[in-house]
Amino acid sequence: MAGNLFITFEGPEGAGKTSVLKVIIERLQQGNIDVLATREPGGIEIAEKIREVILNPAHTAMDARTEALLYAAARSQHFYEKVQPALEAGKHVLCDRFIDSSLVYQGIGRNLGVEAVRAINEFAIGTRMPDQTILFDLEPSIGLARIEANRADEINRLDTESLAFHEKVREGYLKLAQEEPERIRIVDASQPLEDVIEATWAILKGLLKEK
Numbered sequence: 001m002a003g004n005l006f007i008t009f010e011g012p013e014g015a016g017k018t019s020v021l022k023v024i025i026e027r028l029q030q031g032n033i034d035v036l037a038t039r040e041p042g043g044i045e046i047a048e049k050i051r052e053v054i055l056n057p058a059h060t061a062m063d064a065r066t067e068a069l070l071y072a073a074a075r076s077q078h079f080y081e082k083v084q085p086a087l088e089a090g091k092h093v094l095c096d097r098f099i100d101s102s103l104v105y106q107g108i109g110r111n112l113g114v115e116a117v118r119a120i121n122e123f124a125i126g127t128r129m130p131d132q133t134i135l136f137d138l139e140p141s142i143g144l145a146r147i148e149a150n151r152a153d154e155i156n157r158l159d160t161e162s163l164a165f166h167e168k169v170r171e172g173y174l175k176l177a178q179e180e181p182e183r184i185r186i187v188d189a190s191q192p193l194e195d196v197i198e199a200t201w202a203i204l205k206g207l208l209k210e211k
Helices: 017-030 044-055 064-088 099-109 113-127 140-150 161-181 193-210
Strands: 006-010 033-038 092-096 132-136 184-188
Touching: 006 017, 006 099, 017 033, 017 092, 017 132, 017 193, 044 064, 044 184, 064 099, 064 113, 099 113, 099 161, 113 132, 132 161, 132 193, 140 161, 161 184, 184 193
Parallel strands: 006 092, 006 132, 033 092, 132 184
Antiparallel strands: none
């Protein structure tokens, strides 16, 4: 795999991807690797403001289509303002969530249809997909329990969805991984955090050796 890489971290709520990303970025920087870490929705001022609207637990009246369009709007601004310029500057970009989140959360979880959500996002960012996606797979009941135990004061609107919703999201992720096994690599997120970090690090080291 040549050149700089666009790598995304995906997974259900409570899978620990944000914690893993923080450690991975520190290791890459210590190795003098030029890397940018960012997140979705967010990463820049406009997208962060959209994030506040989407994830506010008080916004229970939000229609599924509105939700999908807001995610796509945040993604478009974030991609063209931050991700694409970093890639063009030769940086590796590691992003906490990207288009796969919309495909499974809104396409499958909200029953809007994967292709309908894909079309919205193709208007927003074209057909650009990550070079590699690391999927942190976890039983939803475990992930939601982690959220309750570790960040109960930061619960967002998606965290409050039913277990059935989160199970559909997980099934959606696994289906995408089955369809695109070369792009999407699965890490067992039920392991201790240290083991999840090392499994992720092993994948990234392999990718960087190929470039």
